[in-house]
Amino acid sequence: MTATMRPPASACPACAAAPAAEALAAQSAPAEAHIVLSLPTIHCAACMASVERALNDVPGIRSARVNLTLKRVSIEAAPDLTAADVIPVVERAGYEAHELDNSALSATATDKAGRDLLMRLAVAGFAAMNVMLLSVAVWSGAEGPTRDLFHWISAAIVLPAVAFSGMPFFRNAWTALSARRLNMDVPISLAILLAVGTSLWETSLSGEHAYFDAAITLTFFLLTGRYLDHRTRSVARSAAEELAALEVPRAWRVTAGGDEQVSVSDLLVGDLIRVRPGGRMPVDGEITQGTSELDRSLLTGETLPVFAEPGHTVSAGEVNLTGPLVVRASAVGRDTSLHRMADLVAVAESGRSRYTSLADRAAKLYAPGVHILSALAFLGWLAVTGDLRVALNIAAAVLIITCPCALGLAVPAVTTAASGRLFKRGLLIKDSTALERLAQVDTVVFDKTGTLTAGTPELTNLGDFTQRDLEIALALAEGSSHPLSQSLSAAARDAGIKPANIVNVTEIPGHGTQGTWHGEKVRLGRASWVGGGHAIQTAAWLRVGDGPAQGFLFTDRLRAGAGETVSALKQAGLKIVLISGDTPLAVEALANRLGITQWVAEALPQDKSARIEQLTQSGAHVLMVGDGLNDTAALTAAHASISPASALDAARVASDIVLLGGTLAPIPDAISTARKATRRIRENFTVATWYNVIAVPLAVAGLCSPLIAALAMSASSITVSLNALRLR
Amino acid sequence: MNILTYLIPISLILGGLGLAFFVFTLRSNQYDDPEGDAQRILSGEYDDHPKQD
Numbered sequence: 218m219t220a221t222m223r224p225p226a227s228a229c230p231a232c233a234a235a236p237a238a239e240a241l242a243a244q245s246a247p248a249e250a251h252i253v254l255s256l257p258t259i260h261c262a263a264c265m266a267s268v269e270r271a272l273n274d275v276p277g278i279r280s281a282r283v284n285l286t287l288k289r290v291s292i293e294a295a296p297d298l299t300a301a302d303v304i305p306v307v308e309r310a311g312y313e314a315h316e317l318d319n320s321a322l323s324a325t326a327t328d329k330a331g332r333d334l335l336m337r338l339a340v341a342g343f344a345a346m347n348v349m350l351l352s353v354a355v356w357s358g359a360e361g362p363t364r365d366l367f368h369w370i371s372a373a374i375v376l377p378a379v380a381f382s383g384m385p386f387f388r389n390a391w392t393a394l395s396a397r398r399l400n401m402d403v404p405i406s407l408a409i410l411l412a413v414g415t416s417l418w419e420t421s422l423s424g425e426h427a428y429f430d431a432a433i434t435l436t437f438f439l440l441t442g443r444y445l446d447h448r449t450r451s452v453a454r455s456a457a458e459e460l461a462a463l464e465v466p467r468a469w470r471v472t473a474g475g476d477e478q479v480s481v482s483d484l485l486v487g488d489l490i491r492v493r494p495g496g497r498m499p500v501d502g503e504i505t506q507g508t509s510e511l512d513r514s515l516l517t518g519e520t521l522p523v524f525a526e527p528g529h530t531v532s533a534g535e536v537n538l539t540g541p542l543v544v545r546a547s548a549v550g551r552d553t554s555l556h557r558m559a560d561l562v563a564v565a566e567s568g569r570s571r572y573t574s575l576a577d578r579a580a581k582l583y584a585p586g587v588h589i590l591s592a593l594a595f596l597g598w599l600a601v602t603g604d605l606r607v608a609l610n611i612a613a614a615v616l617i618i619t620c621p622c623a624l625g626l627a628v629p630a631v632t633t634a635a636s637g638r639l640f641k642r643g644l645l646i647k648d649s650t651a652l653e654r655l656a657q658v659d660t661v662v663f664d665k666t667g668t669l670t671a672g673t674p675e676l677t678n679l680g681d682f683t684q685r686d687l688e689i690a691l692a693l694a695e696g697s698s699h700p701l702s703q704s705l706s707a708a709a710r711d712a713g714i715k716p717a718n719i720v721n722v723t724e725i726p727g728h729g730t731q732g733t734w735h736g737e738k739v740r741l742g743r744a745s746w747v748g749g750g751h752a753i754q755t756a757a758w759l760r761v762g763d764g765p766a767q768g769f770l771f772t773d774r775l776r777a778g779a780g781e782t783v784s785a786l787k788q789a790g791l792k793i794v795l796i797s798g799d800t801p802l803a804v805e806a807l808a809n810r811l812g813i814t815q816w817v818a819e820a821l822p823q824d825k826s827a828r829i830e831q832l833t834q835s836g837a838h839v840l841m842v843g844d845g846l847n848d849t850a851a852l853t854a855a856h857a858s859i860s861p862a863s864a865l866d867a868a869r870v871a872s873d874i875v876l877l878g879g880t881l882a883p884i885p886d887a888i889s890t891a892r893k894a895t896r897r898i899r900e901n902f903t904v905a906t907w908y909n910v911i912a913v914p915l916a917v918a919g920l921c922s923p924l925i926a927a928l929a930m931s932a933s934s935i936t937v938s939l940n941a942l943r944l945r
Numbered sequence: 946m947n948i949l950t951y952l953i954p955i956s957l958i959l960g961g962l963g964l965a966f967f968v969f970t971l972r973s974n975q976y977d978d979p980e981g982d983a984q985r986i987l988s989g990e991y992d993d994h995p996k997q998d
Contacts, residue, residue, distance in 0.1 A: 262984040270990075285981030336971060343964040347957060363949075370953060 249279070252292040252300050253317040254307060255459060259288055264312065271310040272303065287455065289317070317459060328451055334444045337382040341437040344378035345430070349927075352430040356924045368420040371429040375413065382436045383409050385443060401580040401621060404587045405439060408432075408616040415613040418606070426610065431617045431926045438934045439625045446629035449636050449646075456645050456877070468492075468499040471543060484549045492537045492544055494698060494726075501548040501555075504529050508727030509540035510699070510743075514666045515865050516846045517798050521755055522700075524727055524743070534846060534865055539699050540726020555846065555867060574650045575898055576628040583621060591615040594917045611919050617926050618916040619909055623933040627901035630941035635894035638944060643878035644887050651873035653898075654857040655891035657838045661786055661884075662829060662851070664843035665797035665807055668861065669783075669881075670773035674701055674755055676708040678770045682759075686767065688717035690759050693730045693741040696722040701757045702730070702741070705769055729757070737762035744768075754803070772806065776861075778882030783811045785885040792837070796820050796828055798847050825851035842884070844868050859884065890944070897944055901937045908933040 259268065265283040268290060272281035277295035284291070292303060300316035307314040351367045359367060383406070390406035393399065412432040420427050469476045471489040481499045484490065489505065492498060510522035513535050522538055525531065531544060533553035550556065595612035599605065636646040646652060663669050682690070691709040694702040695716060719739065722732040729742015740747045740760045749758030749766035756768040786793060794815045797804045801818035808816040817828060825843075829851050832839050841848070841855035844864035852858040852871040860872040861879075869875055876883065912929045915921045970976070 262987040265981060265984060266988045266990055283981060284978040285984055286978045332971060332976075335976070336968065339964060339967045339971075343960050347960050350956060351953075374957075 250292075250294045250296050250298050252294060252298070252303055254290050254292070254300065254304065255315045255317050256283070256288050256290055256307065256312050257315075258313045259283065259285065267310050268307055268312060271306050275303070275306055278303070287459075289459075290314075331444070331447050331451055334385070334440065334447055337384065338437070338440045338444055340378055341382035341433060341440055344374050344382075345433045345437045347374055348430045348433055352923065352927070355427075364425075365420065365423050368416075368427045368429070371427065372417060372420060375429040375433050379409060379413055379432055379436060382433075382440060386436075386439065399581075399584045401576075401584060401625070404584050404616065405435075405620060405625070407588075408613075408620040409435060411613045412617050415609055419610070422606075424606075426923055428613065428617055428923050428926065431923060431930065434927060434930060435617065435620055435622060438622045438930070442625040442629045445626075445633045446649075449629070449633045450649065452640065453636070453645055453647050456640075456875075482550060484546055486546055486549055488546045488549075490544050490546060492542045494537055494539055494541060496537050498531050498533050498535045498537065498544065499549075500544065500546040501532050501553045502530070502544040502546045504531060504542055505545050506543035507540050508725075509542050510538040510727055512536040512538055512700075514672055514845065519666070519799055526727065539697065539724065555865070574628070575653055575895075575902070576624070579624060579902055580621075583624065587616065587619045590619065590913065590917070597917075598919070607919070611916070614919075614921045614926065615913065615916045618912045618921055618929060620930075621905065622930050623901065623905035623908060623937045626934055626937045626941075627905060628898055630938050631894050631897045631901065631944065634941050634944040635890055639883070639887055639890055642883045642886060643876060643880075644883050645875040645877055646873070647875060648873040651857060652891045652894050654838075654873070655840065655888060656895040658791070658840040658857055658888060660792040660794065660832055660837040661840045661842065662794045662796055662832070662855065663783075663813075664825075664841075664845060664848050664851075665795060665799055665804055666773065667844040667863065668842055668848075669776055669779045669795070669807065669811065671776045671879075672863075673774050674704045674771035675774040676705055676769060677754075677772050678768075679708055679712060682767065682769075684714070685717070686759060686761065687712070687714045689719065689734055689739050689761060690741055690769065692716035692719040692734075693722060693732055693739060693759075696730045696732070697724050697741075701755070701769075701771060704771060705757065734761070773803070775810070776879070776881055778880035780811060782881040782884050783813065786888075787812070789885060789888070791888075794828075794832075796825050796851070798822075798825075798845075822847040822850050826854040829854045840888075841872075842881075843872075859887075893944060897940055901940055904936050904940065905933060908936075 256264075256268065259265065265285060268283055269281050272278055272290065272292060275298075277298045279293040279295070281290055281292045283289070290307070294303070304314045304316065348371045351371050355364055355367050386402045386405045386409070389400065389402035393403055409432050412428040412435070416427040416429050416432070419425075467478055468481050468484060469491040470479050470484065471491050476491055484500055488500075490500060490502070494509065504525055504527050506527060508524075508526045511525045511531065512522050513519055515536075516532060516534055525537075525542065530547075531542075533548075533555040548554070591612045594615045595608050598608040598611050602608065632646075632649070632652060635652055639646060666672055679687070687709055691706055691714050694706040694709070697703075717734060719732040719734045722730060724730045725742070725746070727743075728746040729740060731738065731740045731742075733739070739762070741757060744750065744756070744758050744766075747758040747760045747766050749756070749760070749768055755771040755773075757771070758766045758768050760766040783793060792815075793813050794817070795804060795808050795811075795813045796817045798820055799818060804816050804818035808814070817824070820828065825848060829839050829841060833854075833856065838856040841852050841858045842860070843852055843858070844860050846865055846867055848860075849867050849871045852860065852868060857874070858872040859874045859876060860868045861876045861881075862869070863879075864872075864875075874887065908929060912921070912925075915925065975982070
């Protein structure tokens with residue numbers, strides 16, 4: 218045993234010592250902290266330089282590098298440094314910064330598949346350029362041994378290049394064939410292989426025509442389409458992952474030795490978890506300590522905060538508003554009601570694959586047609602001339618010329634252009650068929666809370682109060698971080714009110730704030746605690762001494778761009794429906810404010826999706842816009858769906874498109890861009906079809922020389938790409 | 946025609962060099978942040994003292 222443990226003998230002692238020293242260093246030095254921050258506002262060279270300079274001046278930071286494409290900065294730092302130490306530095310430099318969860322990001326840290334495709338694309342491009350040079354010499358009249366030499370050199374370049382670059386197509390075609398299906402990659406692979414095969418045969422017989430250049434340019438164009446497709450999706454995927462990574466999942470576990478911060482994935486059933494005001498419930502459970510109010514709007518659509526005290530049950534995803542709570546976990550991780558809903562969505566999502574994209578429908582018609590055509594050409598020529606070599610040559614020419622260069626580029630080129638354009642306006646296309654489905658939409662269903670409204674309250678009856686009452690209310694409101702209090706104090710400050718001089722301001726979690734003003738007790742809080750009446754709206758009550766309680770009434774603030782979006786959609790001739798889980802009064806008020814005639818209130822999650830099914834059955838194509846857990850079923854049931862970035866993870870997963878900014882304004886634009894994109898895709902298919910109508914008879918007639926094949930192929934691909942660029 | 950014995954290998958070698966350099970740039974993560982690299986050349990930060998990694 219000891220003999221094998223000795224370091225290997227080496228000529229130089231230093232070499233032998235080096236690895237051991239390295240291993241030693243790795244053991245003793247603790248791992249470096251790797252922090253990733255999202256910087257949504259950076260956009261220029263000066264921004265990058267100032268962020269990097271500010272970070273590099275912090276002691277302990279080894280290096281900081283901004284990635285402007287992803288709008289992130291990655292920091293290598295001493296192990297004791299955390300994101301909380303670094304964020305203020307960036308904010309002082311003048312930029313917004315959010316911590317990103319490193320483990321959620323690792324998947325896109327290096328884009329392996331994209332790199333692989335890019336490498337194959339480069340090899341195909343290199344080979345195509347060189348082979349084309351040789352082919353031009355042949356076309357311009359090289360004869361005899363020179364032509365053979367050029368063909369042999371082409372073969373030497375093309376064979377390894379095609380073997381390497383064509384791999385993605387061959388692999389896909391093989392999986393399709395072994396599952397007894399046909400897809401677009403089958404005719405592609407067959408055409409490439411047949412072209413290379415017959416060319417080799419022809420060359421060995423010192424024949425005139427060799428299609429080496431066609432085989433390799435075909436691979437090059439098709440790889441371009443594949444790479445564009447991949448780029449579009451990887452941008453969407455990395456942005457979606459970033460949204461998920463923004464919520465760093467941590468919780469405070471109560472232990473005998475005090476609170477400790479742990480990752481949510483480490484929580485167990487029965488653990489006691491402390492949830493601070495403003496925090497989101499990480500688990501399902503029962504409250505054991507503390508009173509507070511809970512905001513359930515993301516789950517149920519209710520805008521009024523719900524009172525919470527020991528014994529009440531809570532669900533993951535609810536937001537704790539006023540007082541600290543201790544919760545005993547009854548379900549954690551994948552068992553929480555939040556995750557069970559998300560899993561239901563995943564099941565529902567598999568049902569959506571019933572939509573076949575335009576490209577797939579084209580491929581279904583195309584693949585068998587091409588094979589039959591080329592087989593017929595082969596048999597026909599074999600029967601007429603009796604020459605196997607000629608017949609095979611013509612069959613190969615038919616396959617090459619019909620091969621879907623243009624079809625392979627038609628969809629990816631357009632979707633890349635369209636998603637790039639929408640991404641710049643703050644829309645993230647997650648699903649590959651989302652644009653096509655969005656283009657068919659004729660009815661838009663909106664959720665209320667969190668979608669049309671921002672979910673923050675706005676004071677409506679400031680004018681009903683006397684100066685004295687407002688001063689008292691302001692002083693009390695400033696002692697609390699409850700959303701109603703914050704809205705109240707903001708409104709009062711804006712109206713130029715100064716806070717009254719109140720002593721002993723204390724917040725009673727779950728109830729409100731109280732204090733003493735000129736010897737009188739003053740209170741601001743919920744109706745039951747202050748002694749107020751019933752209000753139909755969201756309200757906070759103020760009572761001065763023994764006087765009557767007065768209600769501050771609040772309404773939900775409209776989300777930016779909501780009004781414009783609704784009217785623009787109406788103008789475009791779309792039907793608009795509002796479905797909410799909130800009370801009829803609140804929903805009606807909002808519907809009137811926005812001019813929506815069809816609305817449904819107090820809808821349960823099932824009601825929402827049932828209503829959408831009903832609309833779908835009556836022939837409508839529904840676009841659902843929603844953000845809550847109660848919307849997820851509806852989002853999957855709809856033909857297309859959009860959710861804002863502020864939505865719960867489950868809702869964002871369920872929707873096809875995510876709105877990155879705070880405003881709804883890009884929605885009408887998204888629909889019109891989607892319609893334009895679908896039109897371009899159809900145009901591209903038409904171009905590809907016309908090119909086939911002209912070229913195929915030439916090929917079947919045996920007139921298609923390698924020169925014509927190369928020209929036709931390049932011309933159709935370039936036309937299709939240029940047509941896609943018109944979208945920008 | 947003897948010129949071809951020089952020209953063909955030369956064109957292949959030059960093309961191959963280009964491919965090799967592309968592989969090098971791909972391996973060294975030079976396509977991770979195209980937008981940032983385009984902006985970075987505008988900054989005079991490291992003009993006189995190139996950054997040592």
